Amino acid sequence: MNLMGVLEISGSALTSERQRAEILASNLANAQTTRTAKGGPYQRQLVVFGTRRAGSARFAGILSGLSNRYAQGVEVMRVVPDPTPPVQRYEPAHPDADSQGYVAYPSINPIEEMVNLMGAARAYELNVAAAQATKSMISASLEILS
Amino acid sequence: MNRMEQLCEYLDLAAFRQRLIASNLANVDTPGYRTRDINFESEMRRAENRLEAETPALRVFEVQGLIERPDGNNVNLERESLLLAQTQLQFRMGVELLRQEFQRITAAVKEGS
Numbered sequence: 001m002n003l004m005g006v007l008e009i010s011g012s013a014l015t016s017e018r019q020r021a022e023i024l025a026s027n028l029a030n031a032q033t034t035r036t037a038k039g040g041p042y043q044r045q046l047v048v049f050g051t052r053r054a055g056s057a058r059f060a061g062i063l064s065g066l067s068n069r070y071a072q073g074v075e076v077m078r079v080v081p082d083p084t085p086p087v088q089r090y091e092p093a094h095p096d097a098d099s100q101g102y103v104a105y106p107s108i109n110p111i112e113e114m115v116n117l118m119g120a121a122r123a124y125e126l127n128v129a130a131a132q133a134t135k136s137m138i139s140a141s142l143e144i145l146s
Numbered sequence: 147m148n149r150m151e152q153l154c155e156y157l158d159l160a161a162f163r164q165r166l167i168a169s170n171l172a173n174v175d176t177p178g179y180r181t182r183d184i185n186f187e188s189e190m191r192r193a194e195n196r197l198e199a200e201t202p203a204l205r206v207f208e209v210q211g212l213i214e215r216p217d218g219n220n221v222n223l224e225r226e227s228l229l230l231a232q233t234q235l236q237f238r239m240g241v242e243l244l245r246q247e248f249q250r251i252t253a254a255v256k257e258g259s
Binding site for chain 2 (some may be wrong): 017
């Protein structure tokens with residue numbers, strides 16, 4: 001049984017949660033963006049998480065084979081745009097206004113994004129705690145020899 | 147199974163459980179993920195009654211009775227955090243006992259010389 005692979009699992013969660021936080025920050029930053037490279041207002045991005053098998057094939061054997069089957073890391077499977085249509089606001093003076101004077105703004109609720117961001121931060125912290133616990137277990141096992 | 151083997155088994159189980167807890171915590175936001183665990187006591191008992199040649203097969207199960215969120219995920223942060231602390235302490239205890247065992251052997255060797 002090796003504990004090193006456990007660090008890999010916690011590490012995958014740290015990476016994924018950070019990516020999620022980045023996307024959420026981007027949503028927050030672009031809440032008022034009406035122009036993008038592909039035209040139209042910014043579209044809110046959603047992160048889809050999925051399980052990932054911990055890939056430590058080097059440690060073959062029954063126990064690690066078993067743990068690879070059951071203990072899984074996490075990864076960002078996809079980043080998908082939110083299909084919600086943009087919010088139309090009447091601002092005739094705006095350069096991006098259409099012929100009726102309406103401007104399409106991204107449908108982003110900053111409160112919702114903040115709540116998700118807090119969730120990501122909390123999950124990140126939690127996985128740091130898990131990684132620290134594993135680290136202390138590894139260093140404890142080194143004490144057997146001393 | 148002698149004491150040393152028992153302790154090794156104990157440490158193996160604790161390390162495996164740590165792995166499951168890390169996996170549960172990593173997937174706290176994964177839709178449809180179910181909390182997994184092993185029964186430490188019964189696995190330990192099974193290991194003691196096992197013949198040496200037999201390969202260990204741990205029984206991993208999905209934990210029942212946890213509150214499920216709308217996305218089908220039922221990871222409970224409090225449960226996992228407590229188990230994390232518990233497993234860590236169990237592991238340290240196993241290490242300490244194993245170390246004492248080795249020290250006893252070393253002492254016996256030194257007495258003889």
